[in-house]
Amino acid sequence: MSPKPGDRAGRPPPGSRGPPLRRPLTGAAGPRHPLLWWGVLVVHVHVHVVPDQVEAFRAATVANARESVREPGIARFDVLQQEGDATRFVLVEVYRDEAAPARHKETAHYQTWRDAVAPMMASPRTSVRFANTFPADDAW
Amino acid sequence: MSPKPGDRAGRPPPGSRGPPLRRPLTGAAGPRHPLLWWGVLVVHVHVHVVPDQVEAFRAATVANARESVREPGIARFDVLQQEGDATRFVLVEVYRDEAAPARHKETAHYQTWRDAVAPMMASPRTSVRFANTFPADDAW
Numbered sequence: 094m095s096p097k098p099g100d101r102a103g104r105p106p107p108g109s110r111g112p113p114l115r116r117p118l119t120g121a122a123g124p125r126h127p128l129l130w131w132g133v134l135v136v137h138v139h140v141h142v143v144p145d146q147v148e149a150f151r152a153a154t155v156a157n158a159r160e161s162v163r164e165p166g167i168a169r170f171d172v173l174q175q176e177g178d179a180t181r182f183v184l185v186e187v188y189r190d191e192a193a194p195a196r197h198k199e200t201a202h203y204q205t206w207r208d209a210v211a212p213m214m215a216s217p218r219t220s221v222r223f224a225n226t227f228p229a230d231d232a233w
Numbered sequence: 234m235s236p237k238p239g240d241r242a243g244r245p246p247p248g249s250r251g252p253p254l255r256r257p258l259t260g261a262a263g264p265r266h267p268l269l270w271w272g273v274l275v276v277h278v279h280v281h282v283v284p285d286q287v288e289a290f291r292a293a294t295v296a297n298a299r300e301s302v303r304e305p306g307i308a309r310f311d312v313l314q315q316e317g318d319a320t321r322f323v324l325v326e327v328y329r330d331e332a333a334p335a336r337h338k339e340t341a342h343y344q345t346w347r348d349a350v351a352p353m354m355a356s357p358r359t360s361v362r363f364a365n366t367f368p369a370d371d372a373w
Contacts, residue, residue, distance in 0.1 A: 137323070172367035174364045175361060183277070225311075226295060
């Protein structure tokens, strides 16, 4: 299949001479070779807030998102509020590489947010990790 | 709270003279006034594919996404594949207004995709609708 714009398949990884490497979809936490190219990582964080903290959570989370998108390892940090249940949010966090989530958690804005929202949770946050498929990694 | 860049709160809707209107988070399918401003609508479509159709689904869905992002009503159409379970995908569809999803479903590329993937589903698709909170609607 020939490469097409907007599709990662067929394009070599940046700085590589070889064929494209796909992120292995194993979810395994085993060792990862530092020379491999892992591509864009997307994390959806599902949040359930107690009803009287919805606006406080929204404000704290937008403040955190505004700082997060300035991190070089973060391509997007979208904040979405569910229709039909205003107490439910999804944070769509798009990281440029595998190391970026850990660097994000070292920032002052993340730690401020984490502590501020801790008492606002109706249930523990859950997250799901995804490999990017479309658009191309460099189009995020 | 004063308006800040990147936050919709505090900004009047485009073309409006009044205060900002927030999308009502009721999920109700009742009548909606055509003069109200509804803002960016995000839909997450959760897909579970039968194992031997994963690559066929991926190819059909990337082809559909590539056409969908050319629709004026669509800001993004991301395709994500879950880590740890390659048979699960999420389509992140970002519509510029309330009418855009219906227009999308009228396109040839959507209808081709819908018919192509119908026999690939391991279970019926589900979707969740969200109001955009960050970034600002005009930053998508």
